[in-house]
Amino acid sequence: MNDGPVTPVGVRLDPLAGIELLDQEDLIRLVRSMMSNGVALTFHGKRSAKEISRKVRPRVMRREPRLHVGSPAEQSRNLLIEGENLQTMVTLYKYRGEVDLIVTDPPYNTGQQFRYNDKWDEDPNDPDLGTLVAKEDGSRHTKWIKAMMPRLQMMKAMLKPSGVIAICIDDNELFHLGMLMDEVFGEENRIGILNWQKAAAARPDNSHISSATEYVLIYSKDTETARTYSLDRSEKDNRRYGNPDRDPSGIWREGNLTARTYSTDNDYGIQSPFTGEVHYPAGNGAWRHPKRNLIGWLGEWGVPYEIRSIKDGKRAALMVVGQKPGKISSTHMEAAQKRLESGPWPFVWFGTDGTGRPRVKTYLERIRKGKVPTTYWASEDLSSDEVPFVELGATSWDYTESGRSADGVSELTSIVGKGHGFDTVKPLKLFKKIIQLWCPPQGLVLDPYAGSGTTGQAVLEVNQEGDADRRFILIEQGSPATGDKYARSLTWQRLHNVITGQRLGPDGKLTNGADPVLGGFEFRMLTRQIDAKTVLSMKKDELVDVVITSHWDMGRRGSTNLIRIDDPKYSYLVGCNEQGEGYFIIWNNGGPVGQLDLDSYRIVLKDAEKARIKPPYHVYARYEVYQSRNVQFWKIPDKILAHLGLNENSDRFNDDEISG
Missing domain, CATH: 3.40.50.150 (Vaccinia Virus protein VP39)
Structure with missing residues (x-):
């Protein structure tokens, strides 16, 4: 038995492997892990x-x-x-x-x-x-x-x-x-x-x-x-379901008898009890159900079936006893027609008038929905040898492809x-x-x-x-x-x-x-690193982007999606949120960031009137000299840095949660 590292290329599962490379803090953690009998992932x-x-x-x-x-x-x-x-x-x-x-x-x-x-x-x-x-x-x-x-x-x-x-x-x-x-x-x-x-x-x-x-x-x-x-089915989901043959199993819809994957064993002909025509899987597919199940369902039409080679280059076909391809006796046709008229039809059926291709029933009550998914997600449809296959819709996810x-x-x-x-x-x-x-x-x-x-x-x-x-x-x-x-x-x-x-x-x-x-x-796109000096040196267009992309309000943090407003008729208005509230940045004639005073507040009011925006007004500025109940003030650069986790009192880079 090898007691050495499981993966000597770098990741060590043996707690003592590479111990000489560890510093004091790593050694303390390692010893504590060993003493608690835990399994730890250790690497240089x-x-x-x-x-x-x-x-x-x-x-x-x-x-x-x-x-x-x-x-x-x-x-x-x-x-x-x-x-x-x-x-x-x-x-x-x-x-x-x-x-x-x-x-x-x-x-x-x-x-x-x-x-x-x-x-x-x-x-x-x-x-x-x-x-x-x-x-x-x-x-x-x-x-x-x-x-x-x-x-x-x-x-x-x-x-x-x-x-x-x-x-x-x-x-x-x-x-x-x-x-x-x-x-x-x-x-x-x-x-x-x-x-x-x-x-x-x-x-x-x-x-x-x-x-x-x-x-x-x-x-x-x-x-x-x-x-x-999970998802409960709505009436919209169920519109394709009906019960034209008065099936006691409930409403159903047409399902596909052909699987999407090919299998030589399941590629063979099925003879119709109505027309005598021999049908084959659609496209390059194969029948999705075992032959022993299909011959039983076909026999429910009141017509005897057998497994017989018809020399078509494929596996033995499911044929009506004694009938040749393309031919069907009147006795067999009448028996199938009687079942078609009286109902309910078998699980495998041939269309509402009996002249179509073989297809299956998909019962609404048998669709599995709202279940926990299995750990294996196959790319081919799942079926059972014992019960009819249930084709799942797009809104039932247990076994979707x-x-x-x-x-x-x-x-x-x-x-x-x-x-x-x-x-x-x-x-x-x-x-x-x-x-x-x-x-x-x-x-x-x-x-x-x-x-x-x-x-x-x-x-x-x-x-x-x-x-x-x-x-x-x-x-x-x-x-x-x-x-x-x-x-x-x-x-x-x-x-x-x-x-x-x-x-x-x-x-x-x-x-x-x-x-x-x-x-x-x-x-x-990401560009340069950001700090207070960077924010204060920004031109208006760049600062507007930083405000639009970083802003959030406590209580509606991730949902605060700001829509940028680029319109020369506004002096300070730069964006709005999903609630229709306006966001303003105070500038001094296109120069550096200005302050919120009485004069700049009046310009905010004019912009708001033009845009038909009601309070509160969210105003970004360097200083707040004038205050109003209609204004929520955001100080530059402090609030911008805070919205990026860089505020001095709550620095996200000292948060232990991020380091696990």
Whole structure:
């Protein structure tokens, strides 16, 4: 038995491995952990990794109006931010403790995607992604965990007490991420590990076991308050159901007898008892039910069936006894017609007049809904050998399809065209199901590794399908090392095309090729670090952006979405909130920030009158010389810095929660 480190490449599960590298504080923590008989994740540089998030400083966040999509009100609901994700989450201080669901797909440590910046150990404010970490790098696991730990700490801080995080991973870092999640979120807050089928067939990527699945680790911030959602069916959901044959099992609708995946054993003919025609699975599919079940259901038409080869190059067919393909005796036809007229029809039926293809019944009462999902999300429909298959609708999520990686790539290609460079994209169905299960209808979804924008599209589509109003924040840096800041190209293009319905035509031009999806978003980017001197040196346009992007009110923190107002007829009015309240910045003839006095207050009143805005008036200024009951004063730079967590009395960088 080997008592040494489990993973000698960097992550040590043996508490004594690398003990000579630990300082006094790490040694004390290690001894305490050993004395409490706990299991701890120990690696070189762990203490600095835990403290990195407290050293990151917020940055100026600039709006890019030319890249906004949708109406001003729709833009204010959602955000696409170009920037390093740890720095961006720190800058998004107003959303701390306001996020309902984090669903994200970080770079896998396969030697192809993950980059690590060694400067982060000393200066986590460096925005560079660093160099690609090769699979042969002996410290690649340690580097990956050191990059993930501070980001997970910030993600936890962003969540509401009832919030949930769903993070995708493959088997390269599954075990390390699991231990890391246990440490940051607590083992008691682990909701589950979802195993989803990423490919229809196993890939030959391992000499022993080929992989066809990946994983999603689901953790809550607090399992006592977290909730897995279900949905009661409405009358609108049930409109397709009826009972034309007076079936005692209740109302039903037509279901598909053909599965979406192919199986040679289930590819054969079924003869109709009405016409004698032999029917085959639609497209390139196969029948979804076992042959022994089908022959029983077909026999309920009062016609005897047998399993017999008809030399059609396929498996033995289900044929009416003694009948040839295309032929049916009048005796058998009359028996089937009698059952059709008297009802109820068998589970497998041939249309209301008996002349159609075989199909099945989907009973409303047998649809499973409001159930906790299973840990395995298959990409093919589930069926039972003993009971009729139940096809689930889009609003019943227990066993909806997860989709495959190839589906994700195809979905992206269909929206933005070829040449996007992504060969692994999470499928929409996977993310939509996660959003439906763990984000309330009015909730906020965050994706710190937005990639091509799957999360944003999933939120928009789930909203439209379920009449919900979820919001999203997507963060993506792109690949600056290769000169590709695709947050403003690929990610933006996908969301733009989804919202507008535009698609890339054969001539390379955008045309209206799909139904638009309701929604919009603002595009923002991180720039320089921010402090009091920076704020006071800003020009008006930059300061307006900082106010619009950082402002929040106690009591309605994350929901304080300000809409910027750019109109030369206003002297001080720069924005309004969802309640229609105005926001003003006092300037001295376009020069430095001014003070709120009687003269400037009168100008505020004139702006408010022009815009038909009623009190309270939110006024930003350097000093407050004049006071009014109609004004809520916000001091520059103090309040701006406070809204970014930089106020002297409550410095977020001294908050222990962020460091876990």
